[in-house]
Amino acid sequence: MNVRTVLPSAGYGIRCARPAESGAVAALLARSFADDPVMAWMFPEPSHRARGTARFFKLISRQQRPRAGAVRVAATRGGDLLAAALWSGPGRWQPSAARELVALPGYARAFGVRGLRRAAEVENTLQESHPEGPHWYLPTLGTDPAFQGTGVGSALVREQLAHCDRLGEPAYLESSKASNVPFYERFGFRVTGEIQLPGGGPTLWPMWRVPGSGGGHEPAEPAPVPPEG
Template structure:
């Protein structure tokens, strides 16, 4: 999360909706800004020169991998189409990309990460796959808010849309935090850290987080009147 003072929210408000295919470039640019100081991205793409552009290319590719999943890319946006935050979701049993799609995407990943970075990206992916829980769940591989709007509640509102459905359906959710500073943000939404994944070669850590669905609200319990004279 950014430590800079948040910008005011748009005066015309915003809504949560599924992303439109024509917005993939703008979403990739937004996520690249949000992840510009991410330690795992910096480990996979060392050197600040051109990193944000390469991160944007990565997120455009990530969206392409998500597109076969209905409602997988969601945004917080104003009525005029200004994007404020974006999230990628995968439903239960649908988080893993098929080997054929991964193979087809390999040349694109190579252009994003380069030869050295590609090896590190593969190490990250392998670590995440090995730690991924088997219990059916909703998976949140990526969420990002425009840096100028972090701390305004936009990101929380975007995630609560799906988490409310998780609670209604009794389904858990899962993510990995790549920044220790972001853990309290996710904890406020009901996620809990389940472990720590240190990356090889002195790389940064990743924290898997799990969220059980909140119990359905029932009638208020009966209370006896306080004793008195």
Template sequence: MSTRPAPLSAGYGIRPARPAESAAVAALLARAFADDPVMAWMIPGADGERERRIARYFRLARRQQRPRAAAVRVAATAEGRLLGAALWSGPGRWRTSAVRELAALPRYAGIFGLRGMPRAGEVQEVMHEAHPAEPHWYLPAVGTDRGLQGMGVGSALLRQQLADCDRLGQPAYLESSNITNVPFYEKLGFRVTGELLLPNGGPTLWPMWRGPDPAAGRAPR
């Protein structure tokens, strides 16, 4: 039975995700990241099993994000169909506290397994060491459902927050785990600032930074 979503025919809007949508958001992001090079490196195995484990990862990631401002936004139709989702962290809030990370370790171990857990730790270490110190909005993950790429959903999902960044004079930051996605982010004003090479033959990530658009002006104080 095909899991490909029906064609997009209705309008949609961007809004915060609802608590009851946690599983649906995680499943959507798992489908979007099923073939992601870094996810495949951290979570090896058959496609179906890997997708289920990725969904568990994103559900845990959302739980870790929940206390943060504008943590999860979705593109959704009026009928409630989710088309895409983005995780955002506000300035100074991108890093989960050591206490929360320690408490989540058993669940992460269950997701990544014995082989993937060291790799996940290496990914986190590399990303943390390269993370900019300047206050910014951080985008750890964004994805659109299968069959909807290239239809403007991802751009619409990000433009709302990026417009707020421009209005407030705040930059944004992300790491692209797939080189084919770099042009998409460049069209939104991001630029590649280097390469993050994962150890032991792991894939590459591309950190990208977006300064606020001066033409948008700052919010009045």
């Protein structure tokens, strides 16, 4: 078996991210999105992409954290992060104008002054395509490349979808890779169209999940072990 696909022997658990883990969460997401088409579009200079992507994810995870349970991680007992997911509950997916204004200097540091326009175009396009009505939104899911294919990302998705099913609430996401569409379809998400980013940018696939449509109650493999602390 490839050593890169072996989970820690002590197991892992799913929990809310801790404030002190914002840097680790951002670094994990930056690694997992290293070849993402949208990240490559927003950070076209390869030499700046890793640092800019890490800054971007640190910023948006900080914006998510005030919302209860919004940043969730799969982590070992020792605190090593394997995967992370950012969720927004019904009516909370869009930051307030005040919060966006406060975050503007952070966006400028992440993208640079020239890159802010392209980043704003991406955000505006996604917001214009966002569905109305109450739903849970998954803007970001990432697994450390060393643990992709082990089930930790699936465990994060299933945990929240089980909650959606209990509440009878739908879920929504945009897949930035066509190859990831089948992954989300396993959980009951269905493609509803295409989103073309302006200026020759990449395509995204919006996906909607009706509560109770599957994937929310299947156990992760292997079964996770709750971490201490």
